[in-house]
Amino acid sequence: MTRPANPKFSPKILLASDLAEGDVVFWGQDGWERDLLRAKIAYDEAEAATLDAAGKAAVAANRVVDAYLVDVTVDAAGAPAPSHFREKFRAAGPSVRRDLGKQAWLQGAGNR
Amino acid sequence: MALVSDGAFIADEWRRLADEESLPGSGKVIVSLGRLPAAREDARLTALGVYVANTTDPKALAPYFARLALIDIAFPAFTDGRGFSLARLLRREGFVGELRASGRLTPDQYLHAVGGGFDTIEIPDELAAHHGEANWAKARQARSLSYQRGVAGGASILERRRKGVA
Amino acid sequence: MTAHDPALPPRPNSAPTIYAYDEYDRAFVRERVAEFRGQVERRLAGALTEEEFRPFRLMNGLYLQLHAYMLRVAIPYGSLTSRQMRQLAYIADKWDKGYGHFTTRQNLQYNWPKLVDVPDILEALADVDMHAIQTSGNCIRNVTADHFAGVAADELEDPRPTAEFLRQWSSAHAEFSFLPRKFKIAVSGAEHDRAAIKIHDIGLRIVKNAQGAIGYEVIVGGGLGRTPFVGKLLREFLPRADLLAFLEAILRVYNRFGRRDNKYKARIKILVHETGLDEIRTQVEAEFAAMDRAPFAYDAQELERVVAAFAPPAYESLPARSDALEKAKAENTEFAAFAAVNVAPHKVPGYAIVTVSLKPIGGIPGDATAAQMRALADAADTYGFGELRVSHEQNIILPHVKQDDLFALWRDLSAAGLATANAGLISDIISCPGLDYCALATARSIPIAQAISERFADLERQRLIGKLGIKISGCINACGHHHIGAIGILGLEKKGVESYQITLGGDPTLSASIGELLGPGVSAEEVPDVIESLVQFYLAERREGEAFIDTWRRLGHKRFKESARREGEDGSGI
Numbered sequence: 024m025t026r027p028a029n030p031k032f033s034p035k036i037l038l039a040s041d042l043a044e045g046d047v048v049f050w051g052q053d054g055w056e057r058d059l060l061r062a063k064i065a066y067d068e069a070e071a072a073t074l075d076a077a078g079k080a081a082v083a084a085n086r087v088v089d090a091y092l093v094d095v096t097v098d099a100a101g102a103p104a105p106s107h108f109r110e111k112f113r114a115a116g117p118s119v120r121r122d123l124g125k126q127a128w129l130q131g132a133g134n135r
Numbered sequence: 136m137a138l139v140s141d142g143a144f145i146a147d148e149w150r151r152l153a154d155e156e157s158l159p160g161s162g163k164v165i166v167s168l169g170r171l172p173a174a175r176e177d178a179r180l181t182a183l184g185v186y187v188a189n190t191t192d193p194k195a196l197a198p199y200f201a202r203l204a205l206i207d208i209a210f211p212a213f214t215d216g217r218g219f220s221l222a223r224l225l226r227r228e229g230f231v232g233e234l235r236a237s238g239r240l241t242p243d244q245y246l247h248a249v250g251g252g253f254d255t256i257e258i259p260d261e262l263a264a265h266h267g268e269a270n271w272a273k274a275r276q277a278r279s280l281s282y283q284r285g286v287a288g289g290a291s292i293l294e295r296r297r298k299g300v301a
Numbered sequence: 302m303t304a305h306d307p308a309l310p311p312r313p314n315s316a317p318t319i320y321a322y323d324e325y326d327r328a329f330v331r332e333r334v335a336e337f338r339g340q341v342e343r344r345l346a347g348a349l350t351e352e353e354f355r356p357f358r359l360m361n362g363l364y365l366q367l368h369a370y371m372l373r374v375a376i377p378y379g380s381l382t383s384r385q386m387r388q389l390a391y392i393a394d395k396w397d398k399g400y401g402h403f404t405t406r407q408n409l410q411y412n413w414p415k416l417v418d419v420p421d422i423l424e425a426l427a428d429v430d431m432h433a434i435q436t437s438g439n440c441i442r443n444v445t446a447d448h449f450a451g452v453a454a455d456e457l458e459d460p461r462p463t464a465e466f467l468r469q470w471s472s473a474h475a476e477f478s479f480l481p482r483k484f485k486i487a488v489s490g491a492e493h494d495r496a497a498i499k500i501h502d503i504g505l506r507i508v509k510n511a512q513g514a515i516g517y518e519v520i521v522g523g524g525l526g527r528t529p530f531v532g533k534l535l536r537e538f539l540p541r542a543d544l545l546a547f548l549e550a551i552l553r554v555y556n557r558f559g560r561r562d563n564k565y566k567a568r569i570k571i572l573v574h575e576t577g578l579d580e581i582r583t584q585v586e587a588e589f590a591a592m593d594r595a596p597f598a599y600d601a602q603e604l605e606r607v608v609a610a611f612a613p614p615a616y617e618s619l620p621a622r623s624d625a626l627e628k629a630k631a632e633n634t635e636f637a638a639f640a641a642v643n644v645a646p647h648k649v650p651g652y653a654i655v656t657v658s659l660k661p662i663g664g665i666p667g668d669a670t671a672a673q674m675r676a677l678a679d680a681a682d683t684y685g686f687g688e689l690r691v692s693h694e695q696n697i698i699l700p701h702v703k704q705d706d707l708f709a710l711w712r713d714l715s716a717a718g719l720a721t722a723n724a725g726l727i728s729d730i731i732s733c734p735g736l737d738y739c740a741l742a743t744a745r746s747i748p749i750a751q752a753i754s755e756r757f758a759d760l761e762r763q764r765l766i767g768k769l770g771i772k773i774s775g776c777i778n779a780c781g782h783h784h785i786g787a788i789g790i791l792g793l794e795k796k797g798v799e800s801y802q803i804t805l806g807g808d809p810t811l812s813a814s815i816g817e818l819l820g821p822g823v824s825a826e827e828v829p830d831v832i833e834s835l836v837q838f839y840l841a842e843r844r845e846g847e848a849f850i851d852t853w854r855r856l857g858h859k860r861f862k863e864s865a866r867r868e869g870e871d872g873s874g875i
Contacts, residue, residue, distance in 0.1 A: 043345060044415045045370035085347035088365060108799065109736060112745075113367050117737040119665055119747045123398055123413070124368050190557075214356055214439070216479025220556045223476055227592070241349075243340060243357050250475025266348070277336040280329045282469040284596035292325045292469070293603055 029067060033094045036062040036103050037074040038110065039087035047113050047125065048087060050077055055087065059114045059125070064095065064103050136237075137263035139245075139256040142275035144268045147257070149184055149205060165207055168195075175202045186237070189217035193224040200230050207257070210238025219251040226252040242266050242274035250281065318451075318688050318701075319380040320465050320610040322430040330427045333434055333473065337361045338420035345417065360440055360478065362408075362433030363419055366740045372411045372419060373436040374426060376691050378446035378464040378488070379407035379698075381431075383678035383687040388429040390674035396422050401674070403659060403667040405731055405782055406485070407445050407691040408436055412738055434472060439480045441471035441552070446488045447495045448692035451611060452654055452700045454646045458507045458515060460490035462607045463544070466599070470545050477552050481559035482567035484552070485524075497693060499523045499532040499813035500785060502569045503551065508538065516540045521551065521581070522573030523813070525779035530570040531813045533578050535585065543589075546597035550589040554581065614686035614701055619651025623704035636711050638760060639722040644707065653704050655685075656724040657697040657714060662758045663751050666732040667695035676717035684710045694731055696724065726763040727771060727836070728754040731782055735775025735792060736799075742775035744792025744799035749773050749828050756829040757836075766836055769849045772807070785809040787850045788832060789816040801828050805835070805861055806853050817858045819865055831865055838864035 036059075037050035048055040049062035056062060065071040071092060078090030093110045095103035105111045116124015138147040151165045158164065158177055165184035166174045168191065174183055184205030187196070196206065206225060208218040222234050236248050237257035248256055258266075284291040290298070322330070340357050343349045349357075358364075362373040374389070381389075389409055393401050396418045397411040404410055414422055426432055436443050444467045451459040467486060471477070477484075487496040490507035498504025504520035517539045523532025539547050551569075558576070560566045573581050630637040645654040657677060660666050669677070677697055681689045684706045690698035702710055714720040723729045730753060733739065735746030750773055757763055772786030776793075783789035789804035801823055804816030823831055836849075838861060843852045853861055 040365055043417050045365060045368075047368060082351070085344070085350070088351050107797065109367075112736055116368055117747075118745060119737050119751070213353075214479050215561060216439075216477070217557055217561075219476045219479065220553050223553075241353050243336075243353075244479075246473075247475045247478055270343075270348075273339065277339075278329075278332045278473065280325060280332060281475075282329070282472050283474060292329065293600060295325055296323070296606075297600070297602065 039090035142272040205233040207235040222251040242270040245274040359438035362436035375443040379691040383681040386678040390671035393671040448690040455492040458490040460488040497809040522570040524570040529784040546594040621650040629708035643724040655699040658721040731772040733780035746773040746775040
């Protein structure tokens with residue numbers, strides 16, 4: 024579900040590395056998700072602050088490592104995509120090994 | 136503050152004196168490097184120690200060794216390893232008293248400290264609560280073998296090889 | 302707990318030719334594994350914060366990268382046995398994703414281990430006398446050496462016994478585990494430097510003095526990264542017995558006085574640069590003179606033990622020229638090309654050193670699948686006394702192959718996709734993992750290597766171009782050694798897109814030099830065109846026998862710069 028864009032605010036999601044497995048996780052409606060499409064999107068400063076606080080709490084609780092907010096663009100269907108190429112790769116996997124990482128997992132049957 | 140010695144938390148008999156505090160009439164006292172010349176002359180003190188930065192020139196401390204029972208080297212960050220070299224140099228200069236490392240060291244560095252010649256480690260109370268005594272006791276035993284010669288903790292691997300004992 | 306000892310067929314010719322751990326080395330590694338297992342357990346339980354855990358996981362070779370953890374396994378001075386190679390394959394299959402990446406520091410990286418599995422992986426490594434100790438962190442790193450050690454025709458002395466002494470001296474060193482920054486040492490014992498000793502924190506070159514005694518030339522303060530420096534001569538001749546004491550003195554000076562206020566200025570190269578070489582020499586020599594050197598002197602018995610461990614294998618007595626080889630070359634042009642490019646002279650008549658390229662055209666430089674690792678192990682057992690090397694060029698070396706066997710080896714390698722005849726040529730590209738894997742990267746490196754490799758796919762043309770080192774890094778830290786590539790490429794971010802700076806004239810050998818910038822960065826798509834134009838200019842200008850770097854030195858940077866300016870003066874392109 025997409026929301027009316029605030030032209031002054033770039034939508035954000037919260038991303039981190041899972042402590043035990045090391046893979047990329049996204050903060051969703053009620054916890055960490057491995058699927059970018061399930062990431063909760065912050066559309067204003069207040070929502071971004073809530074996400075940021077959730078990240079800091081999860082780092083302090085030793086659930087994830089290196090949680091940080093990432094600018095995203097949101098398409099008509101409400102799907103977020105990281106704006107910067109670095110996080111695009113993080114959300115997908117190595118560009119030179121399309122058979123590995125999230126991109127491969129998402130291609131697997133029933134993963135989305 | 137908590138004090139670790141030989142893998143256990145022990146009571147600290149020493150009192151660390153801030154520069155604005157006057158010298159007490161007796162007891163075991165740790166003073167700053169700046170107060171050391173004066174404190175050395177104070178015969179009332181049972182024992183004298185000094186706390187120093189890890190950048191201190193070991194030769195500057197050598198003239199005081201006869202009066203010093205403790206040298207406390209500050210670790211401004213647990214990843215700052217200068218104190219390990221300073222300890223080594225103080226031992227080489229002939230200091231035989233207690234060498235203390237103070238700062239936010241973790242049990243995982245215990246053997247580095249022991250190998251460098253430290254006897255005791257002083258950590259803040261909240262850190263001692265975070266890494267309890269059991270961690271320090273275990274870390275003290277983490278490794279029994281060392282390739283380096285001349286470090287504390289028994290025979291080096293080379294010495295064991297020569298003797299053929301494990 | 303694991304106890305993986307891959308079933309091995311008995312191989313009569315695979316007696317160890319490299320240092321084999323004794324009970325003490327084994328016990329030492331096991332203790333380190335147990336210690337790290339405890340640290341991982343505490344981390345997972347929340348008893349260690351990430352900040353507290355980080356230095357200790359790094360000292361065990363464990364990074365946290367873009368997509369997963371990464372484990373860097375030490376291959377000390379690049380030597381390993383077929384048995385060890387098979388275990389690396391086993392680990393890749395069991396705990397990773399079926400492949401590994403050989404690095405510019407003769408190590409192997411697994412890109413997908415889970416933190417919870419790492420202690421078991423380390424246990425499996427210990428089963429074959431391997432480990433990940435000090436492959437990262439601000440400590441003395443895994444020591445590297447000439448990958449042709451012990452077999453090179455131009456060698457004065459095998460550098461591996463020296464490197465093994467350094468491994469032992471530096472392992473879990475109580476005093477030097479929290480240095481200002483990482484510390485890398487490389488050793489060479491030959492006339493030609495294949496270990497890039499001048500770009501290391503300390504480079505050691507085994508030399509002979511006027512009296513005929515063996516000792517070391519000590520080079521200090523080399524390094525790449527943000528501020529590249531060629532190392533400087535600290536001691537012209539250090540007697541053999543003084544080596545460890547002298548290094549201890551250097552490290553002590555560095556540990557005490559190296560900068561800790563800025564991680565980009567914390568390497569010893571900056572200390573040497575800012576303090577001045579003469580002053581550093583004075584400090585090191587004073588420390589060396591003050592210390593008790595007796596505990597560091599080589600123990601004669603120990604020296605003998607270590608040197609004996611690297612004894613040459615049981616070579617056959619063979620004629621220098623192999624008729625079988627000459628015949629095979631005459632009959633098969635593809636093999637002849639392989640023999641001309643990937644085979645180097647061996648010091649023993651009738652034998653050869655084979656470089657197995659991990660740079661297939663369009664492939665990922667340095668990557669090998671588990672199946673390829675096994676094929677390499679098999680080839681080593683069948684043709685090479687069970688021994689392999691990893692080169693800092695990210696290739697695998699079979700150091701003792703009978704010339705008579707080269708053709709059969711080539712056929713086996715071909716079947717495993719490992720016979721690319723491009724060693725030292727333009728598609729033998731050194732590349733770091735870049736932004737496809739690395740958390741520090743600012744741009745991708747591998748796709749650039751792939752695009753150049755594909756542009757120059759024609760091996761005949763590559764041979765015509767001759768020796769040309771292209772080295773690519775995905776950030777200023779320079780793991781891809783771009784500063785010392787005859788053509789260097791550095792990936793950066795510019796206005797939200799990946800941009801590539803090109804340098805010319807870098808040289809990793811004893812004539813070491815740092816490359817000079819060609820101009821502003823270009824896009825990924827433009828890189829192959831720029832390389833093409835530089836190569837064409839070189840081919841047009843070169844004299845007989847001149848490599849790219851020689852032509853560049855003779856003509857000067859300006860001429861090359863002008864040649865690459867074909868996109869016009871309007872600011873587009875370079």
